[in-house]
Amino acid sequence: MTVPPTFPLTGEPLALDLLNTRPTGAGDLIAGPEGLAAWLAAQKGRLGPVAEVGPAEVAAVHAVREAAGAALAAARRGGPPPADALRALNGAAAAAPAHPTLAWTPESGLTATPHRTGTPARCLAAELAQATADLLTDPRVREVRECEGADCVLLFLPAHPRRRWCVASACGNRARVARYYARHKP
Template structure:
Protein backbone atom coordinates (compact mmCIF):
# COMPACT_ATOMS: atom_id res chain seq x y z
CA UNK A 1 0.00 0.00 0.00
CA UNK A 2 1.47 3.38 -0.99
CA UNK A 3 0.87 6.53 0.95
CA UNK A 4 -0.75 9.44 -0.82
CA UNK A 5 1.73 12.21 -1.58
CA UNK A 6 1.28 15.30 0.59
CA UNK A 7 -0.86 18.10 -0.78
CA UNK A 8 1.47 21.11 -1.19
CA UNK A 9 -1.48 23.48 -0.69
CA UNK A 10 -2.24 21.91 2.71
CA UNK A 11 1.04 20.61 4.15
CA UNK A 12 0.70 17.97 6.86
CA UNK A 13 3.42 19.42 9.09
CA UNK A 14 1.96 19.73 12.57
CA UNK A 15 4.60 22.09 13.96
CA UNK A 16 6.78 24.56 12.10
CA UNK A 17 8.41 27.84 13.03
CA UNK A 18 10.71 26.34 15.64
CA UNK A 19 14.49 26.47 15.08
CA UNK A 20 15.12 24.91 11.68
CA UNK A 21 16.77 21.80 13.13
CA UNK A 22 13.69 21.12 15.27
CA UNK A 23 11.40 21.65 12.29
CA UNK A 24 13.45 19.00 10.50
CA UNK A 25 13.23 16.55 13.41
CA UNK A 26 9.48 17.17 13.64
CA UNK A 27 8.96 15.73 10.15
CA UNK A 28 8.53 12.30 11.73
CA UNK A 29 5.60 12.65 14.16
CA UNK A 30 4.18 9.64 15.96
CA UNK A 31 1.54 7.66 14.10
CA UNK A 32 1.99 9.56 10.84
CA UNK A 33 5.20 8.14 9.48
CA UNK A 34 7.92 10.08 7.73
CA UNK A 35 6.45 13.27 6.24
CA UNK A 36 9.51 13.73 4.02
CA UNK A 37 9.88 10.10 2.96
CA UNK A 38 9.93 11.03 -0.72
CA UNK A 39 10.58 13.95 -3.04
CA UNK A 40 6.96 15.20 -2.85
CA UNK A 41 7.00 15.37 0.94
CA UNK A 42 10.41 17.05 0.96
CA UNK A 43 9.23 19.58 -1.62
CA UNK A 44 6.20 20.39 0.55
CA UNK A 45 8.39 20.80 3.64
CA UNK A 46 10.84 23.02 1.75
CA UNK A 47 7.90 25.17 0.61
CA UNK A 48 6.86 25.62 4.25
CA UNK A 49 10.47 26.58 5.09
CA UNK A 50 10.64 29.16 2.28
CA UNK A 51 13.05 31.95 3.16
CA UNK A 52 14.92 29.84 5.71
CA UNK A 53 16.76 27.68 3.19
CA UNK A 54 18.15 28.30 -0.26
CA UNK A 55 15.62 27.24 -2.90
CA UNK A 56 15.83 23.71 -4.28
CA UNK A 57 14.28 23.52 -7.76
CA UNK A 58 12.89 20.01 -7.60
CA UNK A 59 14.11 17.69 -4.87
CA UNK A 60 14.79 14.13 -5.90
CA UNK A 61 15.97 10.95 -4.21
CA UNK A 62 19.50 12.37 -3.62
CA UNK A 63 18.10 15.34 -1.68
CA UNK A 64 15.77 13.08 0.32
CA UNK A 65 18.68 10.78 1.27
CA UNK A 66 20.89 13.73 2.23
CA UNK A 67 18.17 15.29 4.40
CA UNK A 68 17.41 11.95 6.07
CA UNK A 69 21.10 11.49 6.93
CA UNK A 70 21.27 14.94 8.53
CA UNK A 71 17.99 14.37 10.37
CA UNK A 72 19.23 11.07 11.83
CA UNK A 73 22.53 12.59 12.97
CA UNK A 74 20.85 15.73 14.35
CA UNK A 75 18.33 13.61 16.27
CA UNK A 76 21.01 11.48 17.89
CA UNK A 77 23.13 14.52 18.78
CA UNK A 78 20.15 16.45 20.17
CA UNK A 79 18.99 13.56 22.34
CA UNK A 80 22.38 13.56 24.07
CA UNK A 81 22.77 17.35 24.18
CA UNK A 82 19.35 17.79 25.85
CA UNK A 83 20.59 15.57 28.69
CA UNK A 84 23.92 17.39 28.90
CA UNK A 85 25.74 14.31 27.58
CA UNK A 86 28.34 13.88 24.89
CA UNK A 87 26.68 13.34 21.48
CA UNK A 88 27.64 10.17 19.60
CA UNK A 89 30.85 10.62 17.63
CA UNK A 90 29.19 9.23 14.49
CA UNK A 91 26.43 11.83 14.67
CA UNK A 92 28.92 14.68 15.03
CA UNK A 93 31.02 13.26 12.20
CA UNK A 94 27.97 13.01 9.91
CA UNK A 95 26.94 16.61 10.67
CA UNK A 96 30.49 17.90 10.14
CA UNK A 97 30.81 16.02 6.85
CA UNK A 98 27.46 17.36 5.63
CA UNK A 99 28.43 20.91 6.54
CA UNK A 100 31.84 20.59 4.88
CA UNK A 101 30.26 19.07 1.75
CA UNK A 102 29.14 22.51 0.56
CA UNK A 103 30.96 25.22 2.48
CA UNK A 104 29.45 28.69 2.42
CA UNK A 105 31.14 31.88 1.33
CA UNK A 106 29.71 35.36 1.08
CA UNK A 107 28.99 36.60 -2.41
CA UNK A 108 28.81 40.34 -2.99
CA UNK A 109 26.18 41.73 -5.34
CA UNK A 110 24.91 45.18 -6.26
CA UNK A 111 21.31 46.10 -6.98
CA UNK A 112 19.93 49.63 -7.29
CA UNK A 113 17.14 48.78 -4.82
CA UNK A 114 19.27 47.32 -2.01
CA UNK A 115 22.73 48.59 -2.83
CA UNK A 116 25.61 46.32 -1.91
CA UNK A 117 24.63 42.99 -0.36
CA UNK A 118 26.62 40.00 0.85
CA UNK A 119 24.59 36.81 0.74
CA UNK A 120 25.81 33.33 1.68
CA UNK A 121 26.48 31.15 -1.34
CA UNK A 122 27.28 27.45 -1.48
CA UNK A 123 28.69 25.38 -4.29
CA UNK A 124 28.03 21.70 -4.90
CA UNK A 125 25.07 19.59 -5.85
CA UNK A 126 21.61 20.58 -4.59
CA UNK A 127 21.66 17.61 -2.20
CA UNK A 128 25.01 18.64 -0.70
CA UNK A 129 23.96 22.29 -0.40
CA UNK A 130 20.71 21.37 1.33
CA UNK A 131 22.45 18.92 3.68
CA UNK A 132 25.08 21.55 4.54
CA UNK A 133 22.44 24.16 5.38
CA UNK A 134 20.55 21.72 7.59
CA UNK A 135 23.75 20.51 9.28
CA UNK A 136 24.65 24.14 10.02
CA UNK A 137 21.16 24.65 11.50
CA UNK A 138 21.69 21.57 13.68
CA UNK A 139 25.10 22.89 14.79
CA UNK A 140 23.50 26.22 15.68
CA UNK A 141 20.88 24.49 17.84
CA UNK A 142 23.34 22.06 19.44
CA UNK A 143 25.67 24.89 20.48
CA UNK A 144 22.89 27.17 21.71
CA UNK A 145 22.90 27.38 25.53
CA UNK A 146 19.13 26.79 25.41
CA UNK A 147 19.54 23.32 23.88
CA UNK A 148 18.77 21.77 27.26
CA UNK A 149 15.47 23.68 27.27
CA UNK A 150 14.21 21.82 24.18
CA UNK A 151 11.14 19.87 25.23
CA UNK A 152 9.08 17.04 23.89
CA UNK A 153 5.35 17.71 23.78
CA UNK A 154 3.48 16.32 26.79
CA UNK A 155 0.56 15.29 24.59
CA UNK A 156 -0.31 11.62 24.62
CA UNK A 157 1.67 9.83 21.90
CA UNK A 158 3.17 13.11 20.62
CA UNK A 159 6.90 13.15 19.91
CA UNK A 160 7.23 16.68 18.53
CA UNK A 161 9.99 18.89 19.90
CA UNK A 162 9.90 22.61 20.62
CA UNK A 163 11.98 25.32 22.23
CA UNK A 164 9.58 27.07 24.59
CA UNK A 165 9.50 30.85 24.60
CA UNK A 166 7.58 30.62 27.88
CA UNK A 167 8.72 28.25 30.67
CA UNK A 168 5.18 26.95 31.23
CA UNK A 169 4.65 25.76 27.64
CA UNK A 170 3.82 22.05 27.72
CA UNK A 171 2.45 21.21 24.27
CA UNK A 172 3.69 21.51 20.72
CA UNK A 173 0.42 23.16 19.65
CA UNK A 174 -1.96 24.17 22.45
CA UNK A 175 -4.97 24.04 20.13
CA UNK A 176 -4.21 20.40 19.27
CA UNK A 177 -2.35 18.48 21.96
CA UNK A 178 -3.37 20.95 24.67
CA UNK A 179 -7.05 20.63 23.80
CA UNK A 180 -6.81 16.85 23.74
CA UNK A 181 -5.30 16.88 27.24
CA UNK A 182 -8.00 19.25 28.54
CA UNK A 183 -10.79 17.13 27.02
CA UNK A 184 -9.28 13.95 28.48
CA UNK A 185 -9.09 15.56 31.95
CA UNK A 186 -12.68 16.75 31.64
CA UNK A 187 -13.98 13.31 30.70
CA UNK A 188 -11.93 11.68 33.47
CA UNK A 189 -13.53 14.03 36.04
CA UNK A 190 -17.07 13.59 34.69
CA UNK A 191 -17.07 9.86 34.12
CA UNK A 192 -20.35 8.23 35.21
Protein backbone atom coordinates in the same frame (compact mmCIF):
# COMPACT_ATOMS: atom_id res chain seq x y z
CA MET B 1 -4.43 12.19 -6.22
CA THR B 2 -1.85 12.28 -3.44
CA VAL B 3 -2.74 14.32 -0.38
CA PRO B 4 0.21 16.54 0.56
CA PRO B 5 1.63 15.91 4.01
CA THR B 6 0.67 18.18 6.85
CA PHE B 7 3.46 19.64 8.87
CA PRO B 8 2.16 19.80 12.40
CA LEU B 9 4.80 22.17 13.69
CA THR B 10 6.93 24.68 11.82
CA GLY B 11 8.56 27.88 12.94
CA GLU B 12 10.78 26.29 15.57
CA PRO B 13 14.55 26.38 15.02
CA LEU B 14 15.14 24.76 11.63
CA ALA B 15 16.83 21.68 13.11
CA LEU B 16 13.74 21.02 15.28
CA ASP B 17 11.44 21.49 12.29
CA LEU B 18 13.51 18.85 10.52
CA LEU B 19 13.27 16.43 13.45
CA ASN B 20 9.51 17.06 13.67
CA THR B 21 8.97 15.53 10.23
CA ARG B 22 8.31 12.17 11.92
CA PRO B 23 5.24 12.75 14.09
CA THR B 24 3.54 9.83 15.80
CA GLY B 25 0.97 8.12 13.61
CA ALA B 26 1.80 10.07 10.45
CA GLY B 27 4.91 8.20 9.38
CA ASP B 28 7.80 10.03 7.77
CA LEU B 29 6.50 13.25 6.22
CA ILE B 30 9.63 13.59 4.08
CA ALA B 31 9.95 9.93 3.07
CA GLY B 32 10.02 10.79 -0.63
CA PRO B 33 10.65 13.68 -3.00
CA GLU B 34 7.04 14.94 -2.84
CA GLY B 35 7.04 15.14 0.94
CA LEU B 36 10.47 16.78 1.07
CA ALA B 37 9.42 19.32 -1.57
CA ALA B 38 6.34 20.19 0.51
CA TRP B 39 8.46 20.56 3.66
CA LEU B 40 10.91 22.79 1.81
CA ALA B 41 7.98 24.92 0.61
CA ALA B 42 6.80 25.22 4.24
CA GLN B 43 10.32 26.41 5.15
CA LYS B 44 10.35 29.06 2.40
CA GLY B 45 12.88 31.78 3.13
CA ARG B 46 14.78 29.71 5.69
CA LEU B 47 16.75 27.61 3.22
CA GLY B 48 18.35 28.30 -0.12
CA PRO B 49 16.41 27.40 -3.24
CA VAL B 50 16.33 23.78 -4.36
CA ALA B 51 15.44 23.51 -8.04
CA GLU B 52 14.35 19.89 -8.00
CA VAL B 53 13.92 17.40 -5.21
CA GLY B 54 14.87 13.84 -6.00
CA PRO B 55 16.11 10.73 -4.23
CA ALA B 56 19.59 12.22 -3.64
CA GLU B 57 18.13 15.17 -1.74
CA VAL B 58 15.86 12.89 0.30
CA ALA B 59 18.79 10.64 1.24
CA ALA B 60 20.98 13.61 2.19
CA VAL B 61 18.27 15.16 4.37
CA HIS B 62 17.52 11.82 6.05
CA ALA B 63 21.22 11.39 6.90
CA VAL B 64 21.34 14.84 8.50
CA ARG B 65 18.06 14.20 10.35
CA GLU B 66 19.36 10.94 11.83
CA ALA B 67 22.60 12.55 12.99
CA ALA B 68 20.75 15.62 14.31
CA GLY B 69 18.37 13.44 16.32
CA ALA B 70 21.17 11.50 17.97
CA ALA B 71 23.21 14.62 18.71
CA LEU B 72 20.24 16.54 20.10
CA ALA B 73 19.14 13.68 22.34
CA ALA B 74 22.59 13.67 23.93
CA ALA B 75 22.79 17.45 24.19
CA ARG B 76 19.38 17.63 25.90
CA ARG B 77 20.71 15.28 28.58
CA GLY B 78 23.90 17.33 28.90
CA GLY B 79 26.08 14.57 27.52
CA PRO B 80 28.47 14.40 24.58
CA PRO B 81 26.90 13.70 21.18
CA PRO B 82 27.80 10.37 19.57
CA ALA B 83 31.00 10.62 17.53
CA ASP B 84 29.34 9.19 14.41
CA ALA B 85 26.60 11.85 14.59
CA LEU B 86 29.21 14.60 14.80
CA ARG B 87 31.14 13.05 11.89
CA ALA B 88 27.98 12.95 9.78
CA LEU B 89 27.05 16.56 10.58
CA ASN B 90 30.60 17.83 10.03
CA GLY B 91 30.84 15.88 6.78
CA ALA B 92 27.56 17.29 5.51
CA ALA B 93 28.61 20.86 6.38
CA ALA B 94 32.05 20.45 4.78
CA ALA B 95 30.67 18.94 1.56
CA ALA B 96 29.20 22.29 0.48
CA PRO B 97 31.15 25.15 2.02
CA ALA B 98 29.58 28.60 2.03
CA HIS B 99 31.01 31.95 1.13
CA PRO B 100 29.33 35.36 1.08
CA THR B 101 28.17 36.80 -2.23
CA LEU B 102 27.86 40.57 -2.22
CA ALA B 103 25.13 42.28 -4.20
CA TRP B 104 23.84 45.84 -4.52
CA THR B 105 20.25 46.86 -5.07
CA PRO B 106 18.84 50.37 -4.68
CA GLU B 107 16.04 49.01 -2.47
CA SER B 108 18.17 47.20 0.10
CA GLY B 109 21.67 48.51 -0.52
CA LEU B 110 24.60 46.16 -0.09
CA THR B 111 23.74 42.64 0.99
CA ALA B 112 25.84 39.56 1.68
CA THR B 113 24.10 36.29 0.92
CA PRO B 114 25.68 32.91 1.70
CA HIS B 115 26.41 30.92 -1.44
CA ARG B 116 27.22 27.23 -1.32
CA THR B 117 29.01 25.25 -3.96
CA GLY B 118 28.15 21.63 -4.61
CA THR B 119 25.27 19.49 -5.76
CA PRO B 120 21.76 20.47 -4.65
CA ALA B 121 21.69 17.50 -2.25
CA ARG B 122 25.00 18.50 -0.66
CA CYS B 123 23.99 22.17 -0.39
CA LEU B 124 20.70 21.25 1.29
CA ALA B 125 22.41 18.84 3.68
CA ALA B 126 25.06 21.46 4.51
CA GLU B 127 22.42 24.08 5.33
CA LEU B 128 20.58 21.65 7.59
CA ALA B 129 23.84 20.55 9.25
CA GLN B 130 24.63 24.23 9.92
CA ALA B 131 21.15 24.73 11.42
CA THR B 132 21.76 21.70 13.62
CA ALA B 133 25.14 23.06 14.71
CA ASP B 134 23.47 26.37 15.58
CA LEU B 135 20.92 24.57 17.76
CA LEU B 136 23.45 22.26 19.42
CA THR B 137 25.69 25.19 20.36
CA ASP B 138 22.81 27.37 21.56
CA PRO B 139 22.93 27.70 25.37
CA ARG B 140 19.18 26.93 25.41
CA VAL B 141 19.61 23.48 23.83
CA ARG B 142 18.86 21.80 27.18
CA GLU B 143 15.51 23.64 27.25
CA VAL B 144 14.25 21.80 24.14
CA ARG B 145 11.18 19.86 25.19
CA GLU B 146 9.09 17.01 23.91
CA CYS B 147 5.39 17.75 23.73
CA GLU B 148 3.44 16.46 26.73
CA GLY B 149 0.50 15.50 24.51
CA ALA B 150 -0.50 11.85 24.57
CA ASP B 151 1.42 9.99 21.84
CA CYS B 152 3.08 13.18 20.56
CA VAL B 153 6.82 13.17 19.98
CA LEU B 154 7.27 16.65 18.51
CA LEU B 155 10.01 18.86 19.90
CA PHE B 156 9.93 22.57 20.59
CA LEU B 157 12.02 25.29 22.18
CA PRO B 158 9.64 27.09 24.53
CA ALA B 159 9.56 30.87 24.49
CA HIS B 160 7.71 30.69 27.80
CA PRO B 161 8.77 28.32 30.63
CA ARG B 162 5.20 27.09 31.15
CA ARG B 163 4.70 25.89 27.57
CA ARG B 164 3.86 22.18 27.63
CA TRP B 165 2.55 21.33 24.17
CA CYS B 166 3.86 21.59 20.64
CA VAL B 167 0.64 23.27 19.52
CA ALA B 168 -1.77 24.45 22.22
CA SER B 169 -4.74 24.31 19.86
CA ALA B 170 -4.04 20.64 19.05
CA CYS B 171 -2.25 18.69 21.78
CA GLY B 172 -3.20 21.23 24.45
CA ASN B 173 -6.91 21.03 23.59
CA ARG B 174 -6.82 17.22 23.58
CA ALA B 175 -5.23 17.22 27.04
CA ARG B 176 -7.80 19.68 28.39
CA VAL B 177 -10.70 17.67 26.95
CA ALA B 178 -9.28 14.45 28.42
CA ARG B 179 -8.98 16.08 31.85
CA TYR B 180 -12.55 17.40 31.60
CA TYR B 181 -13.95 13.97 30.75
CA ALA B 182 -11.88 12.33 33.49
CA ARG B 183 -13.40 14.73 36.06
CA HIS B 184 -16.95 14.23 34.76
CA LYS B 185 -17.06 10.45 34.42
CA PRO B 186 -20.34 9.00 35.60
